[in-house]
Amino acid sequence: MKNFLLIMLFIFILLNDKASSNELRHETSPYLLQHANNPVEWYPWGNKAFAKAKKENRAIFLSIGYSTCHWCHVMEEESFSDKQIAKLFNKYFISIKIDREEMPHIDSFYQREHIRLKNHSGGWPLSIFMTADKEIIDINTYIPATRKSYSEGLDSLLEKVGSSYKKGDFNLLQEVGKKSKTQTKRSLSITTLSNSLKESYDDIYAGFGQGRKFPEAAKLSLMMDIAEITQDSELQTYLYEMLDAMAFRGLYDHIEGGFFRYSVDAAWEIPHFEKMLYNQAELIPLYVRAYKKSKKEVYKEIVEETIGMLESRFLKDNLYYSASDADTNHEEGVYFTFTTEDLKNLKFEYYENFEDRVHINFYENKRPDDFMKIKNELLKVRAKKEYPFIDKKINTAWNAMMIEALCTASFIDKKYAKKAQRTLNALKEFMFKRSELYHQSVLGVTPTQKALLEDYSFFISALIAGYEVDYKKEKLDFAEYLLAQAIYKFYKSGVWYLSDDGLKIEADIKDKYYTSALAKMTQNLAKMASLKSSFKYETILDETLKSLKSDLVKKQSNAPALAQAYLMRELNIVTLKSSKPNLELNAKQIKEIKYPYMLSKVHEYDEYLACSMRECFVVDKRLENVIDAINKRYENIE
Structure with a gap:
């Protein structure tokens, strides 16, 4: 009987195994x-x-x-x-x-x-x-x-x-x-976005519009994206014309580095002499990208000089102050401009362009051969003057922008990655208390104002950028924590609000003085959906874009960062996956991939995978083959 039961049990297991396979x-x-x-x-x-x-x-x-x-x-x-x-x-x-x-x-x-x-x-x-x-x-x-x-x-x-x-x-x-x-057809195309940028471009002096000129980093960033995807030579010409106009004319401080807030004239000659942390933080990555593409040494120098100026004037305890004034003793530009007497022994083209003083422009779009001599002599002149007032607030969003800028600059020099990490640690320690993020304070004073949408938007973006430098999981984990908080506090049914203080002010799609917090959060959703393979983030991304689509079509020239988020969704972010040693060893080569909407993520296997949101479209042991596949995938996009 016992043997019979064992045989029946064996037959049952065999049949059950077949039935379940x-x-x-x-x-x-x-x-x-x-x-x-x-x-x-x-x-x-x-x-x-x-x-x-x-x-x-x-x-x-x-x-x-x-x-x-x-x-x-x-x-x-x-x-x-x-x-x-x-x-x-x-x-x-x-x-x-x-x-x-x-x-x-x-x-x-x-x-x-x-x-x-x-x-x-x-x-x-x-x-x-x-x-x-x-x-x-x-x-x-x-x-x-x-x-x-x-x-x-x-x-x-x-x-x-x-x-x-x-x-x-x-x-x-x-x-x-x-x-x-x-379903694969797009109603807002790269062509329409490209045409919109070209239509508003000033082909006489470079930049956008005919009056005073702002750097408009978000618009330049979109222009770079489209130029890289389409290889549009006209757009590339406009892009480098504007980068050069900002770098060689009066918007840039040629003696100490850093960009002024805006130009009061169309020709970029005379600025309003404020220096804002957010301008520096958003322009640094553009010049890094331009250097990667063109290998023009001056773009690299501008990145290094701008970071150097910030470290000299704005940095304290690894955190960055917010701004410096245009005035000294109620007189604008006195610190930054020079008399003809100051310049009499220096050989370069200049004239009195700011009342009876000289604000330095390099009109031939290049630095003079004896640039270092000019710089050192005029630093001595400035050393005798009083530097303008510095606003010593520590702003979470702007410091986060700076962290991301330093992460991007690590392409030029790895030391910037370490600086980014130090500022990230300091910002988190100062502004993240009792599981709550805060907006701003001054050093030594415990922050009390709870964070706004922009603080979450730029902090999450900085954490994603930081993850792509060192691939430490805790950065993505903290980004995910902040994203969950942001969704809970500021999001409801496709609409994002600027704060959670009960005022119910809807976030705007326009990039004004700096990138829209709403646009940056939308980009974060696209990136986190790809990095975490999250349908939840993808759903919120789609709800957000759906609610903003008609507004974006009408205002696309004023909402370039949201247009970038739209392209990330339509064209797909590509996530390159491989082992951490592979990603670290080939970091520069990966960062030079032409397609702009790239992320990288640690994967447990040694081969390289390129994946969009819902599929991996190439896997290979040779990185070169994967890069070729990515480039071919995005040829001839309109």
Whole structure:
């Protein structure tokens, strides 16, 4: 009797094991074996599956992926392991799994079909609905289990495609493909944004508008993005004209470094002599990017001089003061300008352009050969004067901007990464108390004003930038904590508010003196959704962009940072993943990738993966091949 029971138990285990597995259990591919116990009745690619589909009048669902593909794992957890969705697969489809590394030729064919049918590159997972004769009905990458703002759900697609195929309703099947294609079209294009920038550009003096000129860092940043993506030579010309006008004319302090707040004239000759921390922090990354692209040494010098000025005049206890005044003893520009007597022994072009004094401009868009002599002599003149009043407030948002600027400048010199870390530590210690972020204070005085949206926006952005320098997980964790707080405090149904003090003032999309807090938070959502593979952040991002879309279309020339967030969503942020040693070893090469919406993240494997929000579109052991794939993916975008 005992033996009989043991035999029955053994038979039960065998039958149960077979019932809980599918045809992939006989395969050797690690990827296919990962799916061997799905409730979906998977088949490997082969005649058996297609013959069964013909015999039973069922459509084919083909899924292509590989073992280390993140979004393949997400789709398995959400859909292929879900018993209700599996019932739809098993009722209507013969489901086939392919390991792209086992059958690269088949993967290559369907990736080309994705490009042909969708007008953009595919990736993994690749999801194909097709007939038993291999005619494609629809082709996608990742498909969510249920409807999302960006896609119909797999549950409804399976029912719609499967039942239509059974009935022979090919009109409905054609509609599925058409609908999918129309979803890929953009209503606000790179071309319209580029034209908007060109229309407002001053092609006589450079810059935007015909009157006084502000640096407009957000607009320049968008211009850089579009120029890098499209290789538009006209836009590139305008970009470098403006960078040079700001660097060589009167907006820049040629003696001590740093930019003044704005130019009172159209030609960038005479500034309003305030120096604002936020201007420096937003312009430094632009000149780093320009140096990366052009290798013009003067751009590197401007970055180093500007940071040097801030360290000399603004830095205390690793935190940065807010601003310095234009006036000394109620007289504007006295400290920064010179008499002709001061300049009599120096050989360069100058004239009295500020009342009866000289404000230095280098009119030939280059520094004189004896620039260092000029600089050293005029530093001695300034040393005899009183420096203007310095506003010693410590502002959280502006210090966070500076942290991000230093992280970006670490491309030029790694010492700036250490400086960024010191300021990050100091800011967190000073402004983050009892699990609450604060807005501003002065050194030695405990802050009491709770943080505004802008403080969260720029602090989160700084943490993301810091993570890409040292890949320390705690930075992303803290960014996620602050993002959760920001959503709770300032966000409701697609609308962001400037504060949580009950005033209910909606955040504005316009970039005024510096980048809009709303636009920066929207960019953060796009980045965190990619880095954390978070549908929650993606949903809030889509709700935010949807509520702002019509306003953005009307005001795109005044909302360049939000336009950047829109492009991040439409074109996709690309996250490059590899092991920490690989990312650190190749940091410079990674930072020189042409596509502007790039992030990097530590991955447990040694190969390199390039992933957009819902698919990884290339994996390779050679970084050069991955970079080539990224560049090709974003060719000919309009």
